[in-house]
Amino acid sequence: MGEPLLQIEDLHAGIPGREILRGVNLTLPAGQVHALMGPNGSGKSTLAQVLAGREDYTITQGRILFAGQDLAALKPHERAAAGLFLAFQYPVEIPGVTGMQFLRAAVNAVRKQRGEPELDPVAMLKRLREAAKLVDCNPDTLKRPVNEGFSGGEKKRNEVFQLAALAPRLAVLDETDSGLDIDALQVVAKGVNALRRPDRAFLVITHYQRLLNYIVPDVVHVLVEGRIVKSGDRTLALDLEREGYAAVEEKAAV
Amino acid sequence: MVAVAEQPDLYDRDLQRLQRHNAPDWLCDWRQRQMQRFRTLGWPTMKDEPWRFTSLKPVMDTPYTCVGPGEAHAAAITPQALEAWKLHQEGERILVFVDGHYRADLSSPPADLPQGVTSLAQALRDTPEDVQAVLRRANTVAMDALAALNGAFLLDGACLQPARTDTPPLLHLLYLATSAAPPRVSHFQNLIVVPEGGQITVVEHDVSLGAGRHWCNGITHLLAGPNSHARYYLLEESNPQAVNTRLIHAHLDRDSRVELHPALLGGGLVRNNIHGVLDGEGSHLLVNGLFVGRGQQHLDNHMRIVHARPRGESHQFYQGVLGEEAQGVFAGRIVVQPGAQQTDAKQTNRNLLLSDEARMNTQPQLEIHADDVKCTHGATVGRLDQEAVYYLQTRGLPLELAQALMTYAFAAQGLNRMNIAAVRRHLMRQLSAKLPHGRELAQMIEEPV
Numbered sequence: 001m002g003e004p005l006l007q008i009e010d011l012h013a014g015i016p017g018r019e020i021l022r023g024v025n026l027t028l029p030a031g032q033v034h035a036l037m038g039p040n041g042s043g044k045s046t047l048a049q050v051l052a053g054r055e056d057y058t059i060t061q062g063r064i065l066f067a068g069q070d071l072a073a074l075k076p077h078e079r080a081a082a083g084l085f086l087a088f089q090y091p092v093e094i095p096g097v098t099g100m101q102f103l104r105a106a107v108n109a110v111r112k113q114r115g116e117p118e119l120d121p122v123a124m125l126k127r128l129r130e131a132a133k134l135v136d137c138n139p140d141t142l143k144r145p146v147n148e149g150f151s152g153g154e155k156k157r158n159e160v161f162q163l164a165a166l167a168p169r170l171a172v173l174d175e176t177d178s179g180l181d182i183d184a185l186q187v188v189a190k191g192v193n194a195l196r197r198p199d200r201a202f203l204v205i206t207h208y209q210r211l212l213n214y215i216v217p218d219v220v221h222v223l224v225e226g227r228i229v230k231s232g233d234r235t236l237a238l239d240l241e242r243e244g245y246a247a248v249e250e251k252a253a254v
Numbered sequence: 255m256v257a258v259a260e261q262p263d264l265y266d267r268d269l270q271r272l273q274r275h276n277a278p279d280w281l282c283d284w285r286q287r288q289m290q291r292f293r294t295l296g297w298p299t300m301k302d303e304p305w306r307f308t309s310l311k312p313v314m315d316t317p318y319t320c321v322g323p324g325e326a327h328a329a330a331i332t333p334q335a336l337e338a339w340k341l342h343q344e345g346e347r348i349l350v351f352v353d354g355h356y357r358a359d360l361s362s363p364p365a366d367l368p369q370g371v372t373s374l375a376q377a378l379r380d381t382p383e384d385v386q387a388v389l390r391r392a393n394t395v396a397m398d399a400l401a402a403l404n405g406a407f408l409l410d411g412a413c414l415q416p417a418r419t420d421t422p423p424l425l426h427l428l429y430l431a432t433s434a435a436p437p438r439v440s441h442f443q444n445l446i447v448v449p450e451g452g453q454i455t456v457v458e459h460d461v462s463l464g465a466g467r468h469w470c471n472g473i474t475h476l477l478a479g480p481n482s483h484a485r486y487y488l489l490e491e492s493n494p495q496a497v498n499t500r501l502i503h504a505h506l507d508r509d510s511r512v513e514l515h516p517a518l519l520g521g522g523l524v525r526n527n528i529h530g531v532l533d534g535e536g537s538h539l540l541v542n543g544l545f546v547g548r549g550q551q552h553l554d555n556h557m558r559i560v561h562a563r564p565r566g567e568s569h570q571f572y573q574g575v576l577g578e579e580a581q582g583v584f585a586g587r588i589v590v591q592p593g594a595q596q597t598d599a600k601q602t603n604r605n606l607l608l609s610d611e612a613r614m615n616t617q618p619q620l621e622i623h624a625d626d627v628k629c630t631h632g633a634t635v636g637r638l639d640q641e642a643v644y645y646l647q648t649r650g651l652p653l654e655l656a657q658a659l660m661t662y663a664f665a666a667q668g669l670n671r672m673n674i675a676a677v678r679r680h681l682m683r684q685l686s687a688k689l690p691h692g693r694e695l696a697q698m699i700e701e702p703v
């Protein structure tokens with residue numbers, strides 16, 4: 001087991017007037033894949049957004065340590081530079097900006113913040129081609145405006161491509177499987193598996209067990225009403241599928 | 255409408271002085287008649303429907319004078335200085351005008367210019383009957399008072415009647431306006447005649463030589479012959495004191511294809527009239543307007559597209575970006591005349607406001623007198639997409655850069671309809687220079703050459 005890359009301690013967060021996360025504790029070491037499961041409205045996506053730094057949510061108690069650093073002090077772009085990546089549940093379309101311009105801007109923005117020299121166009125193209133190859137993505141995607149007119153599957157695949165290009169230390173996948181057919185799901189999962197490394201961790205947020213057939217997690221956490229009520233190995237996900245969230249909730253309540 | 259009380263003596267004096275330049279009788283008559291028409295029509299005011307949102311008061315109150323040939327050479331311009339404005343596109347030929355008058359010494363050598371490409375002043379000397387015939391053909395649409403005033407000072411401009419060729423050049427008309435006291439007005443005309451099956455690309459480029467006031471009141475007539483293909487770009491990049499009023503008139507013969515790309519980035523008070531007439535069966539017109547204002551710029555886009563024959567297709571896109579206290583206007587009207595069946599017309603005006611003080615007035619209109627047609631129109635006024643800005647932030651871009659990139663992205667939808675890479679590159683630079691964090695933005699978006 002590696003060093004804890006992400007440590008969430010007694011995290012309370014929400015929007016004004018409504019607490020959504022009510023004391024989340026979670027430790028994710030480098031090199032591992034953790035799945036976060038839970039029924040609709042349990043706070044899964046809120047946790048993803050709080051990690052990425054969306055302004056709509058406020059942390060009212062507890063803290064998030066990312067590689068020992070308090071995330072609350074960092075703006076979203078600084079979190080990206082620190083090595084955090086969020087794959088969106090609903091990736092945004094950006095007509096007018098090509099994938100190439102977008103990723104070049106992103107990669108160089110991150111490098112600049114880290115004090116690394118920006119990549120020249122040739123080096124950048126090489127890097128993006130390698131990233132595309134790694135996740136089996138057509139590099140022609142780079143010529144098209146970001147996500148514009150993409151199918152659900154293409155958008156999710158593009159998220160994984162961005163992930164490969166930005167090479168973060170922690171990738172949070174927010175319901176990456178939602179809206180995907182089984183073929184698209186396999187392609188996305190294959191891309192994620194190709195990016196697993198001893199110094200990188202994944203937090204895979206999902207409602208359904210089926211994604212975990214393809215991305216096999218080290219640990220499964222169950223989030224119910226803003227708290228992690230149970231953690232276990234991957235068999236926990238199978239139990240959930242068989243018995244439903246309600247049963248697990250009851251057991252946890254006992 | 256108001257009586258022409260302002261600056262009447264000045265305009266008359268200018269006209270009398272300029273009439274002395276040995277013009278043929280018909281031309282002197284033409285100018286007199288146009289001046290008479292200007293007097294009859296009078297300055298438009300905000301009570302006139304087409305001028306509801308734009309006041310010409312600043313123009314009426316300023317003694318703009320029109321200089322003649324040889325009087326405009328006050329500014330010393332070196333050919334080296336021109337490099338900054340060139341597009342650096344292969345096949346580019348440049349015609350330079352200072353205060354509306356052609357400067358052969360600054361332009362591409364005559365030997366490099368295609369046959370039939372010359373200044374209007376030269377054409378008026380060499381082939382006056384031909385010019386007269388083109389003017390008659392061109393002046394078939396309703397002209398307002400400003401167009402009449404332009405006609406009264408018909409002196410120079412570009413006269414482009416190239417023969418059909420396999421490698422049509424890119425003709426770059428660079429209009430430089432000086433800052434002088436009293437301030438100057440230039441009333442140039444560009445006459446563009448594309449022969450049957452011919453092709454032409456024209457980039458008209460308005461630039462200020464100083465920071466002072468000037469007024470540019472230009473007209474471009476583009477007569478596209480049967481089965482021809484014309485591309486016309488207007489790059490308005492003059493200083494924030496400048497007034498720019500103009501008319502771009504395109505007349506389309508059968509199966510012709512015309513693209514008009516007016517890009518208004520500069521100028522203080524700008525009124526751009528587009529008048530397109532699809533007067534041949536199966537013709538196709540694209541109007542791809544882009545206007546980007548900040549400070550106190552006032553950018554007024556007025557467009558009238560007439561479908562006069564069957565099976566015409568016209569697509570009009572206007573993208574507006576307004577920041578600080580800038581004001582924008584879009585008034586677009588598609589007219590489908592009786593008999594223009596199977597017309598396909600689409601009009602879209604999308605606007606992005608970057609501040610609470612910026613204002614946009616938009617009025618898309620349809621006027622349909624045929625029954626078998628497909629016409630749509632729509633307009634939106636909105637703010638930056640916060641979700642997209644956040645998306646960019648999570649990918650490593652600081653908030654301000656994410657906002658700048660999204661603003662650029664909005665305008666770029668207009669740029670992406672332009673298929674001359676050098677123009678796109680040029681506008682990309684001009685555009686990013688107008689946006690916050692322009693330098694970093696330019697680095698992000700620069701296309702590899």
